[in-house]
Amino acid sequence: MGPCSGARAASAAYLMVGRALRDAMRDLPTSTPAAEGRCAPCRRNERLVRAALPLLAVLVLASGANAQQPPPDWQVDLSVPDPDRTRGGANTTIVPRMAEPAEPVPADMGQVRLVALLTADGQPIDRGVVWRVFEDHPADARQLPKIVGTYKEASPVLKLKPGAYIVNVAFGRAHLTRKISVTGGPTRKEPFVLNAGGLRLSALIGGKPAPANSVSFEIQTDERDQSGNRATVMSGVKPGLIIRLNAGIYHVVSAYGDANAVVRADVTVEAGKLTEATVAHSAAKVTLKLVTKSGGDALPDTQWVLQTPDGVIVKESVGALPTHYLAPGTYTAIAKSQGRAFRRDFSVENGAVTQVEVMMQ
Numbered sequence: 329m330g331p332c333s334g335a336r337a338a339s340a341a342y343l344m345v346g347r348a349l350r351d352a353m354r355d356l357p358t359s360t361p362a363a364e365g366r367c368a369p370c371r372r373n374e375r376l377v378r379a380a381l382p383l384l385a386v387l388v389l390a391s392g393a394n395a396q397q398p399p400p401d402w403q404v405d406l407s408v409p410d411p412d413r414t415r416g417g418a419n420t421t422i423v424p425r426m427a428e429p430a431e432p433v434p435a436d437m438g439q440v441r442l443v444a445l446l447t448a449d450g451q452p453i454d455r456g457v458v459w460r461v462f463e464d465h466p467a468d469a470r471q472l473p474k475i476v477g478t479y480k481e482a483s484p485v486l487k488l489k490p491g492a493y494i495v496n497v498a499f500g501r502a503h504l505t506r507k508i509s510v511t512g513g514p515t516r517k518e519p520f521v522l523n524a525g526g527l528r529l530s531a532l533i534g535g536k537p538a539p540a541n542s543v544s545f546e547i548q549t550d551e552r553d554q555s556g557n558r559a560t561v562m563s564g565v566k567p568g569l570i571i572r573l574n575a576g577i578y579h580v581v582s583a584y585g586d587a588n589a590v591v592r593a594d595v596t597v598e599a600g601k602l603t604e605a606t607v608a609h610s611a612a613k614v615t616l617k618l619v620t621k622s623g624g625d626a627l628p629d630t631q632w633v634l635q636t637p638d639g640v641i642v643k644e645s646v647g648a649l650p651t652h653y654l655a656p657g658t659y660t661a662i663a664k665s666q667g668r669a670f671r672r673d674f675s676v677e678n679g680a681v682t683q684v685e686v687m688m689q
Contacts, residue, residue: 434487438510441485443519444497447600453522454482456572457499464492464507485515499524500572501547501562523575526602527595530567531582533609534679543567543584543609550577550594575599584609585653587634587643611653612676615683618648618663622685631664637673661686 444453458480462473473494479486488510495518496505502524510516529545531538545565548558558579565571575597582591589611597603616634617626626648634642634652636659643652658675663686672686 436489436512437487438490438512439485439487439515440508440510441483441515441517442479442495442497443483443517444499445519445521446499446524448521448523450600452483453499457482457497459484460496460498461486461488462494462496464494495520497522502572502574504574523599524572525575525597525599526570527573527578527597528568528570528602528604529565529580529582530604530606531584531591531609532606533584533611535608538567538584538609541566543582546581546583547571547573548579548581550579570602573597580605580607582607582609584611587652588655589653590655610656610678612656612678612680612682613651614654614676615649615651616645616661616663617683617685618665618670618688619685620688622687627665627688629665633662633664635660635662 442459444457445451446453458478460478461476463476464473476488476493477486490511491509493508493510494505495508496503497520499522502522504520504522506520508518527547531543531545533539533542544563545567546563547561547565549561550558552558561573561578562571577594577596580593580595582593583589584591589609591607591609593605593607595603595605616630616632618630619626628648629646630648632643632645632647632650634644634654636642636657642654642659645652654676656676656678658673660671660673661684662669662671664670665688668688670686670688672684674682674684676682
């Protein structure tokens with residue numbers, strides 16, 4: 329029973345006893361004769377009144393206590409919150425945030441705010457940025473510039489001595505390095521436009537998404553050095569990951585397995601955009617086996633060499649049953665065991681699953 333129900337019950341009992349007392353008092357004689365001269369009904373009513381008086385006092389006290397004492401769980405403070413300080417729903421109160429006072433900049437220091445942007449007209453990058461600040465002129469010209477600090481805030485505010493500094497900002501594999509000048513006075517804003525975008529790669533095997541951990545990508549630069557080689561930007565890239573890169577053309581190498589099932593493609597990354605590229609692999613699954621007779625058991629510790637008809641080595645391995653994914657074409661399998669070499673020519677087509685037996689004869 330709740331507090332309100334208890335107060336109502338006490339009030340009802342109080343009224344009931346009051347009515348009984350009123351009826352009993354009405355039947356009492358107006359005069360008070362001696363006890364032995366009273367009638368039996370008068371004596372009975374008088375006893376009833378005297379017995380009910382303590383009960384009436386208890387009910388009155390209980391009723392007063394219930395009316396004055398709130399229950400333990402009652403919400404006493406029912407003041408209505410100021411609507412100007414309440415936002416986002418009746419149960420949400422937002423406390424105004426006080427601006428923290430800016431720390432004074434020493435007279436011999438300058439203050440600069442670094443901001444990274446994907447494009448010149450884009451929004452500032454708000455996470456995933458790493459800043460590195462270097463001295464512009466090291467004390468010893470033979471040494472590399474000394475690093476002043478590394479900052480992982482999206483837009484750090486730095487207090488530096490006036491002078492020139494070299495700042496590098498990295499956003500994934502996208503980066504930019506340039507010189508800034510720090511002077512005294514108000515805080516200066518230094519924007520760094522990365523001209524960066526994203527690249528997401530995927531691969532298909534037989535028209536279906538490649539199984540997990542079966543394909544890896546290598547991202548290379550478009551330019552070649554004097555020897556005709558490309559510089560590797562990132563290797564071991566898994567399908568589906570978004571790689572942040574500076575805008576430009578990149579050469580992508582997709583490898584399926586550990587042999588020559590390789591696809592190459594050039595992709596263009598645009599600033600402020602996500603480029604998605606999908607490559608389709610053509611390959612056959614080949615298992616090598618050195619036997620003494622057709623259908624016999626594979627001999628252990630066999631050294632294998634797979635090569636093209638022109639003698640170009642595709643894959644070298646050791647084992648009884650090595651398995652490789654090969655691009656469609658013609659190959660020569662050379663097995664070396666017990667100081668002897670055995671060979672067999674074979675061809676594979678896209679999607680084939682083949683076991684190549686090499687006979688010891």
